[in-house]
Each structure stands twice: as structure tokens, then as C-alpha cells.
Amino acid sequence: MRHILALDQGTTSSRAIVFDETGNPVAVAQKEFTQIFPQPGWVEHDPREIWATQHAVALEALHRLKELRGATSTHGLVSALAITNQRETIVVWDRKTGQPIANAIVWQDHRTTVQCDDLVARGFEEHIRTKTGLLLDAYFSATKIRWILDSVPGAQARAEAGELACGTIDSWLVWNLSDGAAHITDVSNASRTMLFNIQSLDWDQELLTLFRIPRSMLPRVVKSSGIVAETASFVLGVPIPIAGIAGDQQAATFGQACFEPGMAKNTYGTGCFMLMNTGATPVTSQNRLLTTIGWLGNAKDAAPTYCLEGAVFMAGATVQWLRDGLQIIQASAEVESLAAQVNDSGDVYLVPAFSGLGAPYWDGHARGTLVGMSRGTTRAHLARAALEAIALQTADVFEAMSNDARIALRELRVDGGASRNNMLMQLQADFLGAPVVRPQVTETTALGAAYLAGLATGVWRSVEELTSLWKVDRRFEPEYTGDRREEKLQRWRKAVERARAWTE
Numbered sequence: 125m126r127h128i129l130a131l132d133q134g135t136t137s138s139r140a141i142v143f144d145e146t147g148n149p150v151a152v153a154q155k156e157f158t159q160i161f162p163q164p165g166w167v168e169h170d171p172r173e174i175w176a177t178q179h180a181v182a183l184e185a186l187h188r189l190k191e192l193r194g195a196t197s198t199h200g201l202v203s204a205l206a207i208t209n210q211r212e213t214i215v216v217w218d219r220k221t222g223q224p225i226a227n228a229i230v231w232q233d234h235r236t237t238v239q240c241d242d243l244v245a246r247g248f249e250e251h252i253r254t255k256t257g258l259l260l261d262a263y264f265s266a267t268k269i270r271w272i273l274d275s276v277p278g279a280q281a282r283a284e285a286g287e288l289a290c291g292t293i294d295s296w297l298v299w300n301l302s303d304g305a306a307h308i309t310d311v312s313n314a315s316r317t318m319l320f321n322i323q324s325l326d327w328d329q330e331l332l333t334l335f336r337i338p339r340s341m342l343p344r345v346v347k348s349s350g351i352v353a354e355t356a357s358f359v360l361g362v363p364i365p366i367a368g369i370a371g372d373q374q375a376a377t378f379g380q381a382c383f384e385p386g387m388a389k390n391t392y393g394t395g396c397f398m399l400m401n402t403g404a405t406p407v408t409s410q411n412r413l414l415t416t417i418g419w420l421g422n423a424k425d426a427a428p429t430y431c432l433e434g435a436v437f438m439a440g441a442t443v444q445w446l447r448d449g450l451q452i453i454q455a456s457a458e459v460e461s462l463a464a465q466v467n468d469s470g471d472v473y474l475v476p477a478f479s480g481l482g483a484p485y486w487d488g489h490a491r492g493t494l495v496g497m498s499r500g501t502t503r504a505h506l507a508r509a510a511l512e513a514i515a516l517q518t519a520d521v522f523e524a525m526s527n528d529a530r531i532a533l534r535e536l537r538v539d540g541g542a543s544r545n546n547m548l549m550q551l552q553a554d555f556l557g558a559p560v561v562r563p564q565v566t567e568t569t570a571l572g573a574a575y576l577a578g579l580a581t582g583v584w585r586s587v588e589e590l591t592s593l594w595k596v597d598r599r600f601e602p603e604y605t606g607d608r609r610e611e612k613l614q615r616w617r618k619a620v621e622r623a624r625a626w627t628e
Contacts, residue, residue, distance in 0.1 A: 126203045126583050127189060129364065130570040131178055133209040133293050134372065135230065135394040136444075138177040140185035141570040142202070145583050147593040149567055150192060153184035160227060165234045165479060165627075168227035171215045174293065175300045182360060199362050204581040205301070205355060206368035206573035208375040209293040211316040214268045216279070216290040216341075222304055225276050225288065228296075229268040232395075232437060232479045236267035237488035248334065255321045255328050257406060257415030259486050263435070265292060266318035266335045273337070286340045292316065294369050295343045298353055301366065306353035309343040310369035311428060315417040320345070322406060322417055325428065348374070349422040349576040368577030372569045373397040374418045377431060379572030380537045380563065381594040383587045388525065388533050390518055390552075391569065392542035395482070396436035398521045400529060406430040411524035412484045422580045432528055434483035434521030438476035439514045440542050445478070446510055452503040460547050463507040472496040473619035474509040477626075482517075484524040485624065493623035511548045512555075516616040519555040535559045539568040546598075554604040555612065564595040 125144055132139040136159065142151040155177040160168040186198050195201055212231035217224045229235070240262050243249070249260040258264055269290055273279045282288050289299070292313045298306050314320040314327075319337065321328040327342055346352040346369070353366040370378065373391055377399045380389040385403035390396060399418065404427045406415045418429040438445075443456045453459055475481075477490035494509075526533050535558060542548055543566050553560040565571055578584045604612070 127201055128204050128206055128574040128577050128583060129182065129185065129202050130206040130208065130574040130577075131182060131297060132372070132570040132573070133174060133178050133207070133297060135210045135232070138174065138181050139570065140178070140181040141567055142185050142189045143571060143574045147565060147571060147590070149565070151185045151188035153181035153188065155181050163235070167230040167233040167479065169213065169230055171217070171224040171228045171296055174228065175296065178297060179300070179359070186360060197362070198360070202364050203583050204367035204577040205364045206577035207294050207297055207366065208370055208372050208569050208573035209297065209313070211292060211313055211371040211373070212263055212265045212268070213293050214265045214272070214290060215293065215296045216269065216272045216288055217296070217299070219287055219289050222299065225279060226272050228293075229271065231263060233268065234262045234480050234488050236262040236271050237480070239267050239270070240488070252318060252331065255331060256318050257315065257322050258318050259412060259414065260318070261486055262488055263482070264316060264318040266331070266337070269337055270335050280336070283338050283341050288341055289343070290341045291343045294371070298366060298369075301355045301359055302353050303356035303359065305356070307343045308346050308352055310346055310348045311417045311420045312348055312371045312374040313369070314345045316371060322415065322430070347422055347426070348419040349580045351580055365581065367580040368573045368575070370419055370573055370576055373399055373433065374416070374431065375572035375576070376539055376569040377401065377572065378419055378575055379568030379570075380539060381591045382537065383591065386529065386531055386533070387537070389537040389539065389568070392439050392514065392538065392540035392548070394439065394441045396439040396514060396518050398434045398518060398525060399431040400525055400533070402430050402432055402529070404429065407432055407528060409524070409528045411528050412486055413521070413524055413528055414483070419576065432525055434525055436517040436521065437479050437482045440540070442474070442476040442510050442513060443542070445476070446507060450506070452506060459507050459511065460545050462504050463511050463547060465504040466502070466508055469509040469512055470496070470498070470501055470505045471615070472501055472505045472509045473616060474506065474513045475619050475623040476510070476513050477623045481620070481624070483521050485620070487624050489625050489627040490623045491626040493619065495619050495622055511545070512551055514542065515548060515551040515555045516613070518552060519613060522556050522558070533558060535561050537561050537563065539563065539566045549600045550603070553600040553602045555609060557602050557604070557606065557609055559602070560600040562597045562600070564597045
């Protein structure tokens, strides 16, 4: 039995999952790490803690695999290592020491919104969008790198002297896994930086000049599937080829077997991310969605697969806020039973724009808003409103994506931790007016990365074989009438308008 070790470095935790050749997880380990909020709208991580937790769970998962297989060593047990990661989060580190020069700035961070507004006012948005497929927003990596170079004394000069490296979290992990031997990123992660030309598949010199970022800082861009590096033998006990890398949402799309144009998935994690495969041709959105690279296969003449994407910043993080901020639940899993105590939200709407609004609004100045409360409002109504907010934000993206693709999406494949919440999935089907399909294996982010690594190392031979491994767990059919759905969406959008432009 062959195995793939998949490292899933997320926004709030680091996980390691070992998959067997049937695509089933056989060993799992997970550790949360510290969320740092220096100021309102700022979100940081300690890169050293990210590496420490990811390294620890990798060793733990490998130990469990050895116990499961009755082995004394991992030698010969693992065919390849795969990486999937939170994407736009950026790390800058010293090439000589391997130490970060500042905390990582997280994708949720909006400290550079004003800088982005200035670039929009100077007319750069359409130019950047044409090259990168992205909107000019603080969400992406370029202005985060610029902020670190401006804020750390001497950083710009050190960068220009070739002393500093930077990269998204996949690059940081590969650097540490290989003991500094490899500084790489794959095309899917590169396409999230606002510095990568998705047509030429290379760093764009005009954009590097605009943001004053030396090319020498940036990693070499590689395919998503293919042996691109090897772990140093002392890191995990034996050298393991690194053969699959993809940003978390692209990996989940691959893990959901969305291999044909028009197929779409939504991942319910810290945020919600809907991606639709558009094939070998990038589709320019007319509804403020993103055009991004999904993956690039390991075939010699492989062309990239492109996707349309809509990003919702607060999904599972909304439930975490109920738990940690309001403290109306003790564990995130309690939200479903609490919300089930009421038949509806009592016309209460929560717009969780705690770090701005993503697609299709892209309003970095929006802030969290709770409207419609009365003396009869209870914590159960708030819990229900929180679940509805996740599904309603996704409904906005679903409608925009359908309009861009000029097709009515037949179904939405779902994954991620919150996809196990049956009430949320039923609400999602109701608000979409389309079936929601949950697979048996919901860890599709890690699974997609594992598939990419397995294709590169012969564990699986083709995407057709991977399609045969995808199995349905449950299908949620919409129960709302068209009128009821439209009324709910109209009330939601009225609430969204209350939240917009709050900090302008």
C-alpha cells in the first residue's frame, strides 16, 4: 500500500494527513497556532510557529502511519509529500539565517487598503487585472510585501542586495523542509500574489517595478504536479520527494474532481471560496470575481487549468467569533444545535464584514454589522443569522459566477469543516436554488494536493482514475420556493448596504 503525506497549512491550524492509494485518510494530526491582531484590521502569524506546528503534525502523522502498518521506519511507506496552504499570506526571511524579518501578514489583513485605493485612483486597477486576473485589493500579497519592506528598517536595501527571500506559505514550508535548498512556489500560489502574469506564467517585471519588489526575492515558479524538491533527511527521518503543491482552494477544486469546465466547488473553512473550472482559457469576470490559475499538471506539454473564483472572507471564522468574541457557544460544533432552536433568524441579519467584504463587493472599508434585532432576539437567533450569513454570502458569489460563465450551475460540490453542518448545507441549497453535494471525503483540500503528488509519482495514473474515487455522502435539495428565496436575498442585500463603506 502506497501513501502520500499531505501537509495542509491553514489559517488557524496546521494539519498533516496521510492518504492511501484509495484516496482515504489513514492518519491525521492537527495543531492550532496563535492568531495575532496588533490593530483593528491587522492579522498576523508567527512564521516560526507555523513551521513548528506543521513539522510537529507531520512527524505525528508519520508516527501514526508506522503504528498502523506495524513498521519501525517510514522508509518505503511514503511515496511523496504534498503541500497545500493558505494562499496570499506572505513571509519575508533572511536567506542566510532562514529567520523571518517580521511576522507573516495574513490574507485577511487589510492594513494596505489605503495604498490599494491610491493605486486604483492612479488608474492601475485594470492594468493589474489584465495581467494577473485579480482585483487591486489588500487581500493579495504584493502590497503586503511592500509594507514589510517599508516598515522593517533596512529591509529594502537588504532585498535589493539579494539577502532576503519572500514567498507565500508553500515557499516557507519548502524552504524549511529542504533545509534551505529549494526556494519555489507553484503556479496556483504565484497567481495570488498580484505579481504573476497568468498568461506568460512568469513574474511580471512591470508589476515588480510598480511595487518596487526585487525579482531576486521571489521563488522559482514550478508546476503544481511534479517532483520539484526533496525533504532534508533529518527533517522527517527519511528524504521524501515533494511532488505536489497547490493553494488551498485550487487543491480543493482538484480534490473534488472538478476536472471539466463548468464544474464548481465551495470550501467552508475560515472563509468560503467558490471556484469553477473554466478550462484552458481564462475567463474575465464582469461581476468582480477573480480569474486565477487552478493548477498545472506534470505532463511535458501541459497547459494550465484556469478558474473563476469568488472569495468570502468570514465563514468558519464567523462561528469562531460567536465562540470567542460573544462567547454564546463553548465549541464551534454547538452552533448547529443552538440555531435549530428557532425556525428562522427572526429577521436578524449578521453581515460578518470584520475584515471587509470579498466577492462580489470587494469593499475593504466595510465592517461587521448586526441588524434587525428586537427585544425578542436570542442567542439562538444570532446563531441562525451567523449560519445564514455564510450561506447568503456564498449565494451572492454563486449568482455572479453563473452570470460570468453564462450557464446555470447544476450543482455545488462542498467541502471543508463547516460542510459537515447539515443545517448550513440545507440553508445553502435553499438560498442557491440548486443542489449541494457533499462527498464522503470532505478533506478535499489535502486530498487534492495528495492527488497532484500521486499523479507525479505513479500512485495514480490519470484524472479519470481520480474521478472514480470521488463518492457522494449526501445530496441536499433546495426546499425554498422561488419567492421565499428572492425575499431572503433582498433582505440580505439590504443589510449588506448597511455594512458597506463604514471606515471610509
